[in-house]
Amino acid sequence: MEAQKEAQRIMTMSVWKMYHSRMQRGGLRLHRSLQLSLVMRSARELYLSAKVETDEAELAFPAAALAPASSLPQPMTVAEAEADSPPRAEETIPAPEPMETQEARETESAPACSHLPPVPQRSLKANRKRRSSTLGQGGEAGLVPSKKARLEEETAPAEGKAEVEAEDLEKRQSQVEEGPFPSLARVLQKRFSGILSNTGGPPKPTAPPPSCELKPGCRQADNMINILVRTVVAF
Amino acid sequence: MAGAGGGGGLGGGPAAMGGSDLQWCFSQVKGAIDEDVAEADIISTVEFNYSGDLLATGDKGGRVVIFQKEQEIVSPLRVAVSSTRHSCGARSQHLPYVAMPQLSNKSRLHSRGEYNVYSTFQSHEPEFDYLKSLEIEEKINKIRWLPQQNAAHFLLSTNDKTIKLWKISERDKRAEGYNLKDEDGRLRDPFRITALRVPILKPMDLMVEASPRRIFANAHTYHINSISVNSDHETYLSADDLRINLWHLEITDRSFNIVDIKPVNMEELTEVITAAEFHPHQCNVFVYSSSKGTIRLCDMRSSALCDRHSKFFEEPEDPSSRSFFSEIISSISDVKFSHSGRYMMTRDYLSVKVWDLNMETRPVETYQVHEYLRSKLCSLYENDCIFDKFECCWSGSDSALMTGSYNNFFRMFDRSMRRDVTLEASRESSKPRAILKPRKVCTGGKRKKDEISVDSLDFNKKILHTAWHPLDNIIAVAATNNLYIFQDKAN
Numbered sequence: 001m002e003a004q005k006e007a008q009r010i011m012t013m014s015v016w017k018m019y020h021s022r023m024q025r026g027g028l029r030l031h032r033s034l035q036l037s038l039v040m041r042s043a044r045e046l047y048l049s050a051k052v053e054t055d056e057a058e059l060a061f062p063a064a065a066l067a068p069a070s071s072l073p074q075p076m077t078v079a080e081a082e083a084d085s086p087p088r089a090e091e092t093i094p095a096p097e098p099m100e101t102q103e104a105r106e107t108e109s110a111p112a113c114s115h116l117p118p119v120p121q122r123s124l125k126a127n128r129k130r131r132s133s134t135l136g137q138g139g140e141a142g143l144v145p146s147k148k149a150r151l152e153e154e155t156a157p158a159e160g161k162a163e164v165e166a167e168d169l170e171k172r173q174s175q176v177e178e179g180p181f182p183s184l185a186r187v188l189q190k191r192f193s194g195i196l197s198n199t200g201g202p203p204k205p206t207a208p209p210p211s212c213e214l215k216p217g218c219r220q221a222d223n224m225i226n227i228l229v230r231t232v233v234a235f
Numbered sequence: 236m237a238g239a240g241g242g243g244g245l246g247g248g249p250a251a252m253g254g255s256d257l258q259w260c261f262s263q264v265k266g267a268i269d270e271d272v273a274e275a276d277i278i279s280t281v282e283f284n285y286s287g288d289l290l291a292t293g294d295k296g297g298r299v300v301i302f303q304k305e306q307e308i309v310s311p312l313r314v315a316v317s318s319t320r321h322s323c324g325a326r327s328q329h330l331p332y333v334a335m336p337q338l339s340n341k342s343r344l345h346s347r348g349e350y351n352v353y354s355t356f357q358s359h360e361p362e363f364d365y366l367k368s369l370e371i372e373e374k375i376n377k378i379r380w381l382p383q384q385n386a387a388h389f390l391l392s393t394n395d396k397t398i399k400l401w402k403i404s405e406r407d408k409r410a411e412g413y414n415l416k417d418e419d420g421r422l423r424d425p426f427r428i429t430a431l432r433v434p435i436l437k438p439m440d441l442m443v444e445a446s447p448r449r450i451f452a453n454a455h456t457y458h459i460n461s462i463s464v465n466s467d468h469e470t471y472l473s474a475d476d477l478r479i480n481l482w483h484l485e486i487t488d489r490s491f492n493i494v495d496i497k498p499v500n501m502e503e504l505t506e507v508i509t510a511a512e513f514h515p516h517q518c519n520v521f522v523y524s525s526s527k528g529t530i531r532l533c534d535m536r537s538s539a540l541c542d543r544h545s546k547f548f549e550e551p552e553d554p555s556s557r558s559f560f561s562e563i564i565s566s567i568s569d570v571k572f573s574h575s576g577r578y579m580m581t582r583d584y585l586s587v588k589v590w591d592l593n594m595e596t597r598p599v600e601t602y603q604v605h606e607y608l609r610s611k612l613c614s615l616y617e618n619d620c621i622f623d624k625f626e627c628c629w630s631g632s633d634s635a636l637m638t639g640s641y642n643n644f645f646r647m648f649d650r651s652m653r654r655d656v657t658l659e660a661s662r663e664s665s666k667p668r669a670i671l672k673p674r675k676v677c678t679g680g681k682r683k684k685d686e687i688s689v690d691s692l693d694f695n696k697k698i699l700h701t702a703w704h705p706l707d708n709i710i711a712v713a714a715t716n717n718l719y720i721f722q723d724k725a726n
Contacts, residue, residue, distance in 0.1 A: 010559055026372040030457050030476040031507045038562040
């Protein structure tokens with residue numbers, strides 16, 4: 001448990017260092033990025049192995065573990081444990097899911113969004129995922145509006161649609177032009193800025209969204225780490 | 236493995252170095268005394284020329300300051316001349332090393348081969364790469380002197396991207412008596428010039444000029460970490476994180492890529508080049524070190540592109556000392572051939588190793604620089620010190636090594652006697668000819684008198700760059716914005 005905490009602390013530190021080295025005068029230094037990613041990798045390995053051990057320990061008590069089994073509470077406890085365990089607030093690695101929702105709200109509170117169906121949060125999320133083509137979660141398939149339906153919905157506010165399209169186009173173009181790294185870097189930066197704004201205080205991440213969202217949330221945390229352990233190079 | 240010393244320095248007696256008992260004494264300190272240090276004044280490289288008469292420093296502000304060793308006997312005329320020297324191309328408001336107490340009349344009269352400012356110039360300016368939208372720092376990463384071939388001196392200086400060849404020459408005469416121009420400096424009508432006048436050379440105050448002769452740009456995508464002049468005196472190499480280029484000193488518009496370790500997919504990147512140097516005598520041989528702690532020796536005769544090394548120096552890792560930071564602390568920050576060319580020395584975060592070029596499997600000597608920091612790696616990672624790149628140097632006779640540490644400490648290792656010593660560069664002991672007292676860092680529980688505990692070390696004071704005079708026992712030690720010069724007592 002102690003090792004897990006330490007690993008988590010080092011991971012958080014590494015994320016901060018990676019984020020700050022992007023803003024360093026003279027640009028990102030490859031050697032430093034590589035070293036940070038190596039530390040990140042070893043910390044992650046230790047963290048995950050420690051996590052597996054604790055998970056196994058939990059499974060050893062099936063009665064206790066299966067009681068809240070269904071879907072909602074267990075991930076919640078995991079999330080809570082993660083949030084509570086480290087000594088300082090900024091030392092947690094927040095699950096990126098809430099950040100994304102927050103970010104999505106910030107960036108996409110454009111008129112187009114206000115016309116979306118009554119569960120705005122969820123469809124927004126689906127939106128993002130489809131666009132960035134990250135997670136095709138089978139369980140969520142039903143919640144993602146079909147392409148056609150979405151287009152129809154978006155035809156209403158012409159201004160909003162144009163905005164969204166422009167954004168999409170821009171993203172696609174930059175991805176084509178710059179290759180995989182800059183887009184990775186952007187993903188990182190977005191996530192980091194999410195972390196920063198979270199740790200900043202006031203806009204605390206909203207409570208994890210409904211049950212079905214939680215699992216992907218947890219998985220995404222690992223996903224984020226996966227991205228982080230690669231060296232990010234801008235050229 | 237020949238290990239010398241734990242962390243605190245075993246040399247209990249005098250600072251014994253160079254085969255016989257040798258005491259180091261303070262000679263000079265250059266740089267402002269202010270506590271408030273400007274970032275631009277922090278020294279980023281130190282280098283003696285081949286004769287040792289000139290000592291160049293580069294700083295984070297892109298300036299190069301050259302010190303010249305004054306003659307032992309100082310004539311009044313010489314003093315007058317040296318005081319009126321000035322540099323060309325320097326920004327007058329940035330002359331950090333000029334107004335030194337050592338330049339007082341008194342010390343001049345007792346000068347015993349001291350180093351005084353010879354020339355100061357702005358080598359690199361901050362630039363902006365508009366394509367990548369990145370600022371290019373002016374910080375001088377490395378300076379390398381060229382062997383002297385005529386009255387002028389040449390040196391290479393580099394920042395992250397651009398290498399420049401500078402010529403430093405003296406002028407103490409000027410031509411006078413031209414009648415081609417009028418008093419205002421305008422050319423006179425040739426038809427009105429009736430007399431043939433031969434200009435005459437008149438003596439003038441000595442002026443030291445620094446002029447850029449070649450600019451080698453646009454050949455490095457990553458940050459340049461090393462330059463090294465070849466023993467053929469015609470070519471040099473420059474290394475960045477992933478590539479090494481070979482240049483001809485006269486040709487600026489092309490260079491040959493001799494090493495390229497960039498993977499096709501950057502996600503597969505596992506190591507970077509951290510330093511590179513030519514062999515001092517064999518112009519076809521060079522080495523480069525990597526962030527994995529390995530060194531590759533390449534022979535340019537075998538192929539134009541030296542992606543395949545001739546020799547691979549690596550020490551098996553000790554699994555018991557593995558930690559999160561193993562990769563960082565094993566990264567080599569500097570590699571230097573011995574003057575003889577038989578050995579090379581590498582510096583990693585905690586140790587200095589000497590390798591025999593004929594033995595690739597392990598170093599012949601390993602010296603611990605500050606082993607007591609092994610238990611503090613997490614804190615050093617937190618405060619970024621773990622990324623510090625300490626350099627190292629050989630004594631002129633290859634019998635001793637020197638490298639820096641924290642708290643303005645620097646370490647010396649005597650190879651033949653297996654002794655080591657920790658010395659401190661500080662203003663407190665900077666009385667002329669004051670003998671440096673060996674320092675000790677307390678690693679155990681009980682702290683003896685005159686020992687300093689690990690926890691009270693000042694990690695902001697670090698000695699990353701040191702240089703050893705090629706012929707004499709004179710050393711230059713860069714401590715933040717100050718340059719300390721020490722000599723052995725006999726010198």
